[in-house]
Amino acid sequence: MSISVRLNHRFDGLELDVAFEAPPGVTVLFGQSGSGKTTVINAVAGLLRPQSGRVSVDGRTLFDTETHSWLPPHKRRLGYVFQEARLFPHLTVRQNLSYGRWFAPRDGQGTGEDFDKIVDLLGLGPLLDRRPALLSGGEKQRVAIGRAVLARPQLILADEPLAALDGPRKSEILSYFERLRDDLALPILYVSHSATEVARLATTVIALDGGKVVRQGPPTQVFSDPSFAPAGVRSVGAVLEARVACHHDDGLSELDAGGVPLFLPHVNRPLGTPLRVRIAAQDVMVSLNTPTGMSALNVLPGTVGAVRTGDGPGAIVSIDTAAGRVLARVTRRSVAALALSPGVACHAIVKTVAIAPEDVSGPPKAPEQP
Amino acid sequence: MAWLGPEEWQAVALSLRVAGWAVLCSLPLGIFTAHALARWEFPGKQIVNGLVHLPLVLPPVVTGYLLLLTFGVNAPVGGFLKDLGIVFAFRWSGAALAAAVMAFPLMVRAIRLSIEAVDPNLEQAAATLGASRLWVFGTVTLPLILPGILAGAILAFAKAMGEFGATITFVSNIPGQTQTLPSAIYAFLQVPGGESAAIRLVVVSVILAMAALVASEILAKRIAKRVAGG
Numbered sequence: 001m002s003i004s005v006r007l008n009h010r011f012d013g014l015e016l017d018v019a020f021e022a023p024p025g026v027t028v029l030f031g032q033s034g035s036g037k038t039t040v041i042n043a044v045a046g047l048l049r050p051q052s053g054r055v056s057v058d059g060r061t062l063f064d065t066e067t068h069s070w071l072p073p074h075k076r077r078l079g080y081v082f083q084e085a086r087l088f089p090h091l092t093v094r095q096n097l098s099y100g101r102w103f104a105p106r107d108g109q110g111t112g113e114d115f116d117k118i119v120d121l122l123g124l125g126p127l128l129d130r131r132p133a134l135l136s137g138g139e140k141q142r143v144a145i146g147r148a149v150l151a152r153p154q155l156i157l158a159d160e161p162l163a164a165l166d167g168p169r170k171s172e173i174l175s176y177f178e179r180l181r182d183d184l185a186l187p188i189l190y191v192s193h194s195a196t197e198v199a200r201l202a203t204t205v206i207a208l209d210g211g212k213v214v215r216q217g218p219p220t221q222v223f224s225d226p227s228f229a230p231a232g233v234r235s236v237g238a239v240l241e242a243r244v245a246c247h248h249d250d251g252l253s254e255l256d257a258g259g260v261p262l263f264l265p266h267v268n269r270p271l272g273t274p275l276r277v278r279i280a281a282q283d284v285m286v287s288l289n290t291p292t293g294m295s296a297l298n299v300l301p302g303t304v305g306a307v308r309t310g311d312g313p314g315a316i317v318s319i320d321t322a323a324g325r326v327l328a329r330v331t332r333r334s335v336a337a338l339a340l341s342p343g344v345a346c347h348a349i350v351k352t353v354a355i356a357p358e359d360v361s362g363p364p365k366a367p368e369q370p
Numbered sequence: 371m372a373w374l375g376p377e378e379w380q381a382v383a384l385s386l387r388v389a390g391w392a393v394l395c396s397l398p399l400g401i402f403t404a405h406a407l408a409r410w411e412f413p414g415k416q417i418v419n420g421l422v423h424l425p426l427v428l429p430p431v432v433t434g435y436l437l438l439l440t441f442g443v444n445a446p447v448g449g450f451l452k453d454l455g456i457v458f459a460f461r462w463s464g465a466a467l468a469a470a471v472m473a474f475p476l477m478v479r480a481i482r483l484s485i486e487a488v489d490p491n492l493e494q495a496a497a498t499l500g501a502s503r504l505w506v507f508g509t510v511t512l513p514l515i516l517p518g519i520l521a522g523a524i525l526a527f528a529k530a531m532g533e534f535g536a537t538i539t540f541v542s543n544i545p546g547q548t549q550t551l552p553s554a555i556y557a558f559l560q561v562p563g564g565e566s567a568a569i570r571l572v573v574v575s576v577i578l579a580m581a582a583l584v585a586s587e588i589l590a591k592r593i594a595k596r597v598a599g600g
Contacts, residue, residue, distance in 0.1 A: 045498055046497075046498075047494055047497075047498070072497075072502075073494075073497040073498050074497045074498070074499075074500050074501055074502050074505075074506075075500075076498075077500070078498060079498070079499070080495065080498040080499075082491070082495065084491070086489075086491050086492055086494075086495040088492060088495075088496070088510060089492075089514070090513045090514060099496070099499055099501075099509075100499035100500055102500075103499060103500030103501055103505070104500060147499065148499070151499045151500055157498075
């Protein structure tokens with residue numbers, strides 16, 4: 001399952017000019033609002049007709065302006081999860097879930113049991129006979145996900161599906177998307193402006209800015225670039241890959257990141273589980289000497305890879321460590337005081353409690369990426 | 371209704387039949403027109419919109435006369451239909467046609483408003499789930515606009531029951547043939563001693579109109595509750 005997209009569309013002062021190929025897995029279109037990511041997903045869905053371009057999913061052409069072919073949305077076999085759930089108010093949850101199944105081709109891939117399986121997976125059992133008006137925001141979004149999946153799509157589309165939810169609900173729905181990715185192996189094209197969501201879900205990141213693709217690749221690679229801050233400086237942060245090494249009695253979990261120990265607040269995963277940890281650049285300090293007498297538990301020795309300064313007082317320093325590349329956001333004054341420049345040996349310091357649970361997740365299965 | 375004379379009873383029954391058929395036959399076209407005006411962009415949309423609303427602003431006599439010019443037995447359309455065995459002029463079916471034309475703008479307005487109130491995002495969602503345009507309309511739009519359709523139908527029915535000017539111009543005032551309730555009241559008022567019959571018909575008119583309004587209120591509430599998922 002791969003997606004190939006080439007689009008050219010000029011509207012409202014934005015010229016969208018995008019081309020990318022995405023391998024199987026979860027592809028996240030990442031960027032700030034106005035970067036054109038929703039336009040891309042709507043063109044894939046057939047809700048928007050771009051001025052020129054071509055989109056194909058797994059070799060099946062959805063449209064091609066050169067050959068004037070255009071599949072209408074209902075023939076594209078996609079499951080779209082919108083920002084607002086868009087459930088049908090006159091139907092029960094059960095009827096909403098069955099809506100897409102009704103139109104899906106019946107090609108022998110079980111019918112009855114996969115309904116129960118999805119209902120189980122998303123915890124929808126108690127809601128089946130209710131009307132959407134009586135559901136909470138998180139419940140509505142779960143039903144919307146179920147409805148999209150049960151339409152037996154070739155590809156799931158999701159446009160900021162967490163945007164309308166509050167903090168705890170965001171995390172909950174995100175974990176359901178992880179299940180779609182891991183348990184059902186469904187290919188997903190996901191639009192987001194949140195680095196956390198990207199780090200948790202993405203197999204491939206397509207970063208958009210001003211209608212252009214500015215970066216693409218696996219998140220560990222894309223987010224380790226110090227000059228990459230498409231969603232503001234707060235979204236800067238490298239993604240490390242690690243394994244659960246030990247659970248300590250004092251509520252900490254120890255991870256092994258390329259031989260370097262990493263202490264995190266308890267992670268509820270068995271030993272040996274591979275994890276992805278996003279470390280926000282603003283939570284990382286830099287020290288030249290081996291720090292002593294300090295509360296922070298995570299000290300990663302390495303060398304400065306690059307220093308990027310902008311117009312403001314801040315700078316992003318990338319530090320290559322045995323655990324991978326870490327980004328630190330420091331002041332320009334500190335850069336000058338410590339004489340940080342490529343090749344300088346230093347230590348990256350990360351407070352354990354600064355790593356939020358939502359920034360820790362299992363990476364996508366079957367990592368085809370290097 | 372023993373207190374109604376046979377002629378009066380005839381007028382009431384004819385009016386119910388005329389209004390009923392007028393609404394029933396124009397409803398599909400009304401829904402289609404309302405949907406086209408609410409959702410589609412096409413050349414000449416404003417002209418179609420104007421034509422639909424014309425009977426609302428034209429003097430009814432003018433509408434009736436235009437119908438006569440179009441559907442009279444010697445008129446082009448009327449002559450063609452006559453060959454097919456369909457005659458409108460001076461028949462009860464002509465009264466139904468006149469009532470339908472006069473009631474059409476009200477029906478379309480009510481349905482159009484309810485279609486415009488349906489979130490197009492829901493229709494988009496249905497399309498992405500595999501529903502073609504027709505299925506989207508049948509499974510999402512139509513159930514959601516049922517209250518509007520009902521309101522439009524009742525309004526049109528009430529208008530059709532009361533239609534006078536276009537009817538009397540197009541199909542005249544033939545007792546048992548084209549004499550509807552308002553024409554009968556008018557006719558009774560023209561003859562000495564006809565007031566009591568006219569009053570009785572007025573009472574029937576009021577009762578029918580009230581019953582229609584109450585019925586529509588109750589039905590609309592029920593449907594709205596079902597649609598909103600209460």
